Amino acid sequence: MERNPTRNIKIGSVEIGGGAPVVIQSMCATKTTDTEATATMAQTLFDAGAGIVRIAVDTNNDAAALAGIRNNTTANLSVDLQENWRLAEKVAPHVDKIRYNPGHLHHAEPSVPWREKVERLADIAAAHDCALRIGVNCGSLDPLRREADDPMFLSALEHAEFLDSIGFTQYCVSLKESDPAAVLAVNRRFARERPGVPLHLGVTEAGMPPEGIMKSRSALEPLLAEGIGDTLRVSLTVPNDRKTEEIDAARLILENVERKTILRPGEWNPGRLNIISCPSCARVQNGAFVELAENLREATRPVAEALTARPDQRTITIAVMGCRVNGPGETDDADLGLWCGPHEVNLKRDGVLLGAFSYEDIQPRLLRELHEIAQLSVKSSKNEC
């Protein structure tokens, strides 16, 4: 598979970029403080073909658990720090890569300039032979860039330029969106602008299989076929014991690119009810989240079929998120957005919070709202000329 001439970075026993084979990634969804379960899951994913396995770290207890996890798996480990940049010092001795999110860096200690935080992250990473990932996500944009044209691209570019300016080159970039067309566009633009920077590809909140696999294929296969992308993750909403399906899907994508049997535009009809859902991670606050997403898909199927059969209907998006960390932000653009708490599910319509509902009551309430939106959107599209 011909690749763009990106520079090479080392993550434990694997390399990405610089002509190395494309590396598959996945992520643990066990509680990070459950050292045994997390080490076991990391090893299972590694043995199944994930060259890099990510773990979420939010607290001192999570950070403290990493030493035990490290000792019990041979997987190459990456940590996801979200806004907890101060924990980098504690995690770096035990991992091979640190992912930070430029948007989240503004949340914790807003009085500390972001450049100071990134410089600190780079110093710590360099001292422990860790790579960094600048992980830009559509649901948690840099507040200083939110109103800009193409904020994801600009945010990634700014951080890449800053790391270059301080002499830190062991980094890669990811630009993740839930819309496959947006993933294609922003990664192509970044690869044109910074062809030497290794890219981690992914469609965020791709959802449940098979739709989540098709969404990922429709963005990642064309990119890889163009030589763009050095590592990939297929994010799927599946229970923990089926997480290796992410790796199978990533392998299928790489094989399709190799065989030149990639998904072409128009070959897959996504329908007019778009359910996006997060792949879950250690931050999930109620294990019922995956089951809720699956039940909602079944319950909304008749509406999905009715919408898809109507040419006058626009696409309606339902977002289902597993926690309060990314849930509130990543449901903003959906017609109906849910994020799950320990005992209740928060429901938003058009970005406005309608309330928190029990896990039993959320489905009927969501269906009520969905039927109403479907009626309104037929009317509004009829009024368009």
Ligand code: SF4
């Ligand atoms: S929304 Fe929350 S639970 Fe889901 S993957 Fe993102 S951080 Fe993890």
